[in-house]
Amino acid sequence: KQEVTQIPAALSVPEGENLVLNCSFTDSAIYNLQWFRQDPGKGLTSLLLIQSSQREQTSGRLNASLDKSSGRSTLYIAASQPGDSATYLCAVLGAGSYQLTFGKGTKLSVIP
């Protein structure tokens, strides 16, 4: 059974700092990996999708990398802003599956 782990569970950084969020998964047989953002009381917003054949994806200040063989992904946020404060979720789609398996998230606080 696929398991997804996100460490740390919470992170607090000063504004302007570059930061990295980590995601690991136990089964490397995946179709893709998706990073989401969730604000309190809200739904999930898709940030980046990395297909299993890709190594990284970029969108603005966000860069996500994927190392499928080692079961790891990182989300890099450059020049963090208070508006980046949210919970970030990582999810993987297993090969031959319709089901996204989610990590429990990293709660990010960016302090002005």
Added chain:
Amino acid sequence: DAGITQSPRHKVTETGTPVTLRCHQTENHRYMYWYRQDPGHGLRLIHYSYGVKDTDKGEVSDGYSVSRSKTEDFLLTLESATSSQTSVYFCAISGDARNEQFFGPGTRLTVL
């Protein structure tokens, strides 16, 4: 944002009563999903649909049924609600099983 709405957004009900949650999309996506989000468990798939009248079970399907009579609507029914079904329910859509999933705003359900 993807055109996904969920109704109701909040509901309080009593144990043993039937409850139906609705997900409506305007994107004409083939795939629709129901997830529940609980503290300590993250998001888990309840049921999904891969076309009109085509549905299948997810990880936590016990106590839930679904129906999809039109491309745009996916209904989740709790036949006899229990307190363990108190949760936040999210609908998601995707154009293909391997594509990015987009999430609705969620329904907060409380079963007393």
